[in-house]
Amino acid sequence: MSDKVAILGLGIMGAGMAQQLLKAGYDVTVWNRSPARAAPLVEAGARQADSPAEAATGASIVIAMVSDNDASRAAWVGPQGALAAMRAGAVAIDCSTLDPHWIDALSADMKAAGIHFVEAPVTGSKVQAESGTLRFFVGSDEESLALARPVLDVLGSGVIHLGPAGSGAVMKLANNYMAGVQVASFAEALALVEAKGLDPRQVADVLRNGAPGSPMVGLMADRMLERNYDPNFFISLMAKDLGYADALLDSVGISSTLATAARARFLDADAAGLGNKDISAVVETLRKA
Structure with missing residues (x-):
């Protein structure tokens, strides 16, 4: 060839x-x-x-x-x-x-x-x-x-x-489903501690090094704290992937409130004009200041 x-x-x-x-x-x-x-x-x-x-x-x-x-x-x-x-x-x-x-x-x-x-x-x-x-x-x-x-x-x-063929798509949607849920939940947690007056850097350090920590949490902590939203993975694409994952879960009889809820966060951010920003920008629709 x-x-x-x-x-x-x-x-x-x-x-x-x-x-x-x-x-x-x-x-x-x-x-x-x-x-x-x-x-x-x-x-x-x-x-x-x-x-x-x-x-x-x-x-x-x-x-x-x-x-x-x-x-x-x-x-x-x-x-x-x-x-x-x-x-x-x-x-x-x-x-x-x-x-x-x-x-x-x-x-x-x-x-x-x-x-x-x-x-x-x-x-x-x-x-x-x-x-x-x-x-x-x-x-x-x-x-x-x-x-x-x-x-x-x-x-x-x-x-x-x-x-x-088809096996890779199932794996990728499982992967992105878990990633999307982690990003959305960390965004909510960070917005919570900011709203309650805690030091967000201190809290992020505790979370990234504690039981909830993961490579994704560490990456999102850095980007959300610095408000660095240069795109590596677009918000609009994560919303799309979570939609595909939700439908795939439903096709095997799993009704995923987690996929639906996480997708709603990314859809909100997309509607707010952040669709072409990095997925870490999902936190901005939750921040109070």
Whole structure:
């Protein structure tokens, strides 16, 4: 297979992934709904395509990193979608956080077209994408994963093969469900102690080093205390992921008041104009001063 790789979606994650592939010497073609985002990558040596289909033409591997089910659907099977332009035997990798029901449908479309399909949502954010240290939650057959692995090894530091297509989406939604609940609950706790006049730095230190502590709590404490909301993970996307997680939980008979409540916090922050800020900014709608 050739070393031509197409990247569909140049948000925080997709742009970092494209940079890593360029550094590794791959022939990279990029596409994004907002074409201006491709400019730094074109300067670094990528080619820019006007559509997913154009980006995928002649590529041995096509990677999508987009915002949601609708964006994934448009990129792969919409008008000028990539799938129709891919040759049989090529590899499609979707690294987006998606609903497993859509993954099932997409996997069937890929199989019918003779395309190797790997769903590989990631754990990690901007720093990991830019440094090639993402971890991938993979749902795939062994043959397809073997074909995708050289590129995944450039982009990340670990591949966790969980089972067939759809398995990665379940893992990623479980992961983001727990993360979203932690962020929302820590935001509420921090806003509480601030409102009651306690020293928030002292309280945050107790919480991060006590029984409730976790890597996520430590990260959120730093960002919320400094009010540093440069985006690593958008509030709007966490709201979306918690919605997908809530529906997935419901599909197995688990009615999750936790997912619903946490999602409401992120939806409130989105409605307050914070949707493109980091998830840590969810605390701002709770602060009293």
